[in-house]
Amino acid sequence: MIIASMIVKALPENIDEVVLKLNNIPNVTTYGVHKEENIILLIEADSEDQLKDLSRYINSEFEGILGTYPTFVASDEEMEDVIKSSN
Amino acid sequence: MSLSRRDFLRASALSAAATTLGIGSIFGNEAFAKAKIDEADFMQDSKGVQWHKSVCRFCGVGCGVMLGVKDGKPVGIRGDKENTVNSGLLCVKAFYLHQMITAKNRLLYPMIRKNGKLTRATWEEALDLVASKFSEIRDKYGPDALAFYGSGQAETEETYVANKLFKGHIGTNNVEGNPRLCMASAVGGYTTTFGADEPIGTYDDIEKCDLFFIVGSNTAEAHPVLYDRIARRKRQNPNVKIVIVDPRKTPTNKIADLHLQVIPGYDLAIIHAIAKLIIDNGYTDEQFIKDSVNFSDGKNPITYEDYKKFLEKYTPEYAAKQCGVNADDIVKAAKLFGETPRVMTMWCMGVNQRVAGVFLNNLIHNLHLLTGKLGKDGCDSFSLTGQPNACGGVREGGGLCHLLPGHRVVANEQHRKEIAELWNVPAEKIQPKPGKHTVAMFDALGKGEIKGIYILCTNPAQSIPNLNKYLKGMSDAFMVVAESFHPTETSQVADVVLPAAFWGEKEGVYGCTERRSQHMAQALKPSGEARWDGFILADIAKRMGYGNNFEHFTSVEAVWTEYIKSTKGKDMDLTGATFARLKKVRGLRWPVPSEDHPGTTHRFTDGDPYFPKDKAAGKRMYFYTKPDGRATIFARPDKGPEEPTSAEYPIALTTGRIMEQWHTMTMTGQVPELVRAAPNPYVEINPEDAKEWGVKTRDKVRMVTKRGSLIVEAKVVDRPRKGTIFVPWHWPESLTNILTIDAVDPGSKEPEYKVAACRVEKA
Amino acid sequence: MKKFYLALLIIIAAVVVSYGFIGAQQSQGDKHPDVDWTLSCQECHSEMTPEVYKDWELSKHGDVDFGCYICHGDGQEVFYPKGTDERCGGCHAAQLVEFEKTKFNSCYDCHNGHTLKFHNE
Numbered sequence: 028m029i030i031a032s033m034i035v036k037a038l039p040e041n042i043d044e045v046v047l048k049l050n051n052i053p054n055v056t057t058y059g060v061h062k063e064e065n066i067i068l069l070i071e072a073d074s075e076d077q078l079k080d081l082s083r084y085i086n087s088e089f090e091g092i093l094g095t096y097p098t099f100v101a102s103d104e105e106m107e108d109v110i111k112s113s114n
Numbered sequence: 115m116s117l118s119r120r121d122f123l124r125a126s127a128l129s130a131a132a133t134t135l136g137i138g139s140i141f142g143n144e145a146f147a148k149a150k151i152d153e154a155d156f157m158q159d160s161k162g163v164q165w166h167k168s169v170c171r172f173c174g175v176g177c178g179v180m181l182g183v184k185d186g187k188p189v190g191i192r193g194d195k196e197n198t199v200n201s202g203l204l205c206v207k208a209f210y211l212h213q214m215i216t217a218k219n220r221l222l223y224p225m226i227r228k229n230g231k232l233t234r235a236t237w238e239e240a241l242d243l244v245a246s247k248f249s250e251i252r253d254k255y256g257p258d259a260l261a262f263y264g265s266g267q268a269e270t271e272e273t274y275v276a277n278k279l280f281k282g283h284i285g286t287n288n289v290e291g292n293p294r295l296c297m298a299s300a301v302g303g304y305t306t307t308f309g310a311d312e313p314i315g316t317y318d319d320i321e322k323c324d325l326f327f328i329v330g331s332n333t334a335e336a337h338p339v340l341y342d343r344i345a346r347r348k349r350q351n352p353n354v355k356i357v358i359v360d361p362r363k364t365p366t367n368k369i370a371d372l373h374l375q376v377i378p379g380y381d382l383a384i385i386h387a388i389a390k391l392i393i394d395n396g397y398t399d400e401q402f403i404k405d406s407v408n409f410s411d412g413k414n415p416i417t418y419e420d421y422k423k424f425l426e427k428y429t430p431e432y433a434a435k436q437c438g439v440n441a442d443d444i445v446k447a448a449k450l451f452g453e454t455p456r457v458m459t460m461w462c463m464g465v466n467q468r469v470a471g472v473f474l475n476n477l478i479h480n481l482h483l484l485t486g487k488l489g490k491d492g493c494d495s496f497s498l499t500g501q502p503n504a505c506g507g508v509r510e511g512g513g514l515c516h517l518l519p520g521h522r523v524v525a526n527e528q529h530r531k532e533i534a535e536l537w538n539v540p541a542e543k544i545q546p547k548p549g550k551h552t553v554a555m556f557d558a559l560g561k562g563e564i565k566g567i568y569i570l571c572t573n574p575a576q577s578i579p580n581l582n583k584y585l586k587g588m589s590d591a592f593m594v595v596a597e598s599f600h601p602t603e604t605s606q607v608a609d610v611v612l613p614a615a616f617w618g619e620k621e622g623v624y625g626c627t628e629r630r631s632q633h634m635a636q637a638l639k640p641s642g643e644a645r646w647d648g649f650i651l652a653d654i655a656k657r658m659g660y661g662n663n664f665e666h667f668t669s670v671e672a673v674w675t676e677y678i679k680s681t682k683g684k685d686m687d688l689t690g691a692t693f694a695r696l697k698k699v700r701g702l703r704w705p706v707p708s709e710d711h712p713g714t715t716h717r718f719t720d721g722d723p724y725f726p727k728d729k730a731a732g733k734r735m736y737f738y739t740k741p742d743g744r745a746t747i748f749a750r751p752d753k754g755p756e757e758p759t760s761a762e763y764p765i766a767l768t769t770g771r772i773m774e775q776w777h778t779m780t781m782t783g784q785v786p787e788l789v790r791a792a793p794n795p796y797v798e799i800n801p802e803d804a805k806e807w808g809v810k811t812r813d814k815v816r817m818v819t820k821r822g823s824l825i826v827e828a829k830v831v832d833r834p835r836k837g838t839i840f841v842p843w844h845w846p847e848s849l850t851n852i853l854t855i856d857a858v859d860p861g862s863k864e865p866e867y868k869v870a871a872c873r874v875e876k877a
Numbered sequence: 878m879k880k881f882y883l884a885l886l887i888i889i890a891a892v893v894v895s896y897g898f899i900g901a902q903q904s905q906g907d908k909h910p911d912v913d914w915t916l917s918c919q920e921c922h923s924e925m926t927p928e929v930y931k932d933w934e935l936s937k938h939g940d941v942d943f944g945c946y947i948c949h950g951d952g953q954e955v956f957y958p959k960g961t962d963e964r965c966g967g968c969h970a971a972q973l974v975e976f977e978k979t980k981f982n983s984c985y986d987c988h989n990g991h992t993l994k995f996h997n998e
């Protein structure tokens with residue numbers, strides 16, 4: 028399981044529509060619109076390939092999107108290290 | 115520290131995105147919560163502080179609060195993060211609750227007036243005096259010469275014991291409480307429209323609502339944590355709209371999309387105009403109207419067509435002229451109401467404290483009935499409560515002169531029988547005629563018709579309207595005041611003052627705005643000689659010869675257990691909310707008919723345990739508290755205020771609260787921090803008026819009404835509309851209620867604190 | 878990748894706050910100057926320290942009108958020249974965390990006292 032977050036920038040005019048459509052994609056959750064044009068997305072993908080596919084899809088298939096900006100990627104396995112190093 | 119990996123990752127992912135955008139941690143808190151202090155640690159921390167689960171002592175939002183105790187002393191307060199009402203967040207008042215427990219003005223021993231002076235007495239002396247005086251008055255002048263005046267801040271158990279003593283044993287229905295001054299019109303609205311008191315939905319609807327229609331409520335200051343939930347909903351979903359109808363610009367305006375700044379007392383026409391526009395533009399839910407709605411002119415049934423005809427006069431232009439707003443804005447508001455699928459209306463004292471209070475409540479319900487925006491996610495006609503237990507203790511517990519416990523009324527023979535049986539008294543003991551409502555009660559004190567009164571946990575010598583008229587009656591009568599604090603305006607003129615255990619020193623149940631009953635733990639021993647109000651009342655009952663029926667009240671739980679029996683099978687069934695269960699959970703929302711029932715989010719529809727599927731026969735909502743299952747849309751006249759402005763008194767005076775203070779400052783006035791926020795009494799004056807009158811901020815001005823006059827500092831600020839002034843009523847040294855009018859709504863008997871005519875001059 | 882996680886943990890720790898609000902009235906030595914105490918904090922500070930006032934006004938606390946007193950006390954009877962973590966935790970109980978288990982000592986390590994934003998923004 029891979030968990031990633033990204034910021035999707037969209038034109039304020041169509042942002043609501045974009046949010047609706049994004050929410051319809053399986054494994055994708057939106058977390059509100061911020062500062063007018065930024066949508067925060069959480070993606071939970073089975074594999075890195077699926078994540079790439081999803082990102083590409085969002086980037087190219089959607090109208091009104093100005094850009095996508097990945098902010099975080101991690102897999103379950105790496106998580107082990109994080110917990111150990113933080114304790 | 116337990117930590118689900120995936121939650122941690124999700125939280126980290128969201129946090130990273132949020133930080134990139136520079137928006138901090140407005141979400142993801144829940145995910146983080148899992149990575150934090152676990153429950154056991156939370157309740158007993160490493161510094162040796164034991165945390166107890168409770169509920170805020172102030173407003174009707176009902177936030178979960180934890181009281182920290184170390185070595186038998188209150189040391190801190192924090193929000194209860196497990197409580198879904200506030201998820202750990204608190205407003206400024208609750209933050210200082212622990213300081214109020216040990217405040218300097220705590221009353222620590224009983225006092226009796228001797229030779230005109232209150233002097234220390236023993237409990238024996240004090241209770242004997244009260245019992246013998248009350249018995250004497252009862253025997254000499256009859257039971258109706260006695261009265262009880264309670265509070266929406268008393269626990270349900272306390273109100274229950276008082277009700278049982280006065281209505282069931284002494285035999286008078288002169289049992290009232292300060293919710294008469296704040297919620298009675300909401301009760302009137304709910305019972306006439308839907309057949310039963312209290313909202314249909316819950317706070318859960320906030321997170322699903324797309325239009326908040328806020329009428330006569332300064333939510334940001336009066337219900338801050340609720341406001342935060344609304345603001346957050348809007349922040350996360352910019353499509354959410356907020357429309358406000360209020361004579362003042364208040365801090366709530368920060369989130370408003372549209373503000374209809376009405377002339378105080380004239381907003382009924384607006385609601386009618388919106389109803390008309392909803393019908394004219396086809397925004398109605400015709401199926402819902404056909405299935406679940408009746409029409410009435412207040413006396414007789416009318417038809418839908420009659421109602422439409424009635425509305426003809428209420429064009430936006432007519433309403434705009436009546437209310438002093440733009441017709442376009444009314445059209446905009448109606449369009450938003452009609453087109454937004456999920457709408458919640460919220461209102462508070464601006465609607466209730468009016469001579470047309472019940473009417474206005476009805477009209478608000480009309481909008482939701484016309485559009486069917488009721489009984490489903492994100493929709494409700496949702497009244498906000500001022501006090502923490504007005505709903506639970508007084509409305510549900512039957513602490514008003516026409517009510518009996520469990521949403522019953524004294525006028526109903528069957529209801530009297532049921533309660534008499536529970537109380538183990540003959541049914542004739544409970545009078546069928548309602549007692550004296552609050553204003554009439556204090557009037558009767560002045561006239562000598564009521565000779566003895568027991569006042570619990572409230573301060574009428576500051577809070578009732580047109581004070582000058584009633585103060586003398588209070589000092590003349592034999593007045594007993596049970597309070598945690600002294601002196602208050604009321605305790606000062608009492609004959610006997612009894613020290614009551616305060617919040618944290620007693621356990622009990624509060625029921626908040628959303629039908630949620632919550633248990634408050636006892637974390638401390640009562641200060642000084644203070645005792646629990648329930649025990650004090652039971653003791654007086656015993657001394658008056660009614661001991662048998664109060665003997666078993668040896669604990670708060672015993673009272674609660676008897677009380678919830680009265681709710682069995684009623685629309686407000688609390689049978690499943692046993693004391694033991696309430697101690698564990700963060701409240702339960704009735705109806706909750708059994709211990710395995712989770713509580714109810716929407717009434718009168720699927721999911722309500724009392725929703726009669728057979729009778730409903732496919733209808734989405736069935737109002738089973740009405741004989742035919744239909745709620746009523748009322749064609750009510752657009753009644754104005756009792757005292758319109760005139761040449762002599764050209765300014766509309768309206769009163770209210772500020773965020774940092776609570777009612778008469780008995781508690782919040784003890785906290786230096788809260789006092790600092792607004793150290794002096796003041797009046798808000800519109801800049802245009804101020805210019806005309808030659809008044810600047812901090813100048814002294816005199817306000818004069820037909821009833822009295824008062825001098826305070828001016829605060830020139832663009833909040834009240836021109837021609838209106840706003841005066842907070844907190845400061846005991848400056849009794850705002852000398853100015854207010856004691857005219858009441860003919861249905862709810864709630865006084866019109868929100869509108870009086872006055873004159874302002876430079877002092 | 879490790880570095881990235883470290884940065885992340887810093888962010889997370891910034892969100893969380895220490896152990897609850899213990900209302901111990903510890904004084905921090907300094908006294909608030911003696912002023913006209915009939916004024917509210919805001920009335921005076923909007924003129925005397927306009928920049929700080931502006932920061933506060935635009936912050937979330939300013940937005941909901943939670944005044945200076947909430948972190949600093951009333952100035953006269955209780956005064957905290959600097960805010961204390963204990964006070965933060967009272968209202969923000971959902972953010973409570975044990976600092977010992979983080980690399981931080983105070984809420985204010987990361988949150989600016991008046992804007993309430995992260996320092997690095």
Ligand code: SF4
Binds near residue numbers: 177200206207339
């Ligand atoms: S919003 Fe009301 S219930 Fe919640 S903390 Fe403030 S006063 Fe108490």
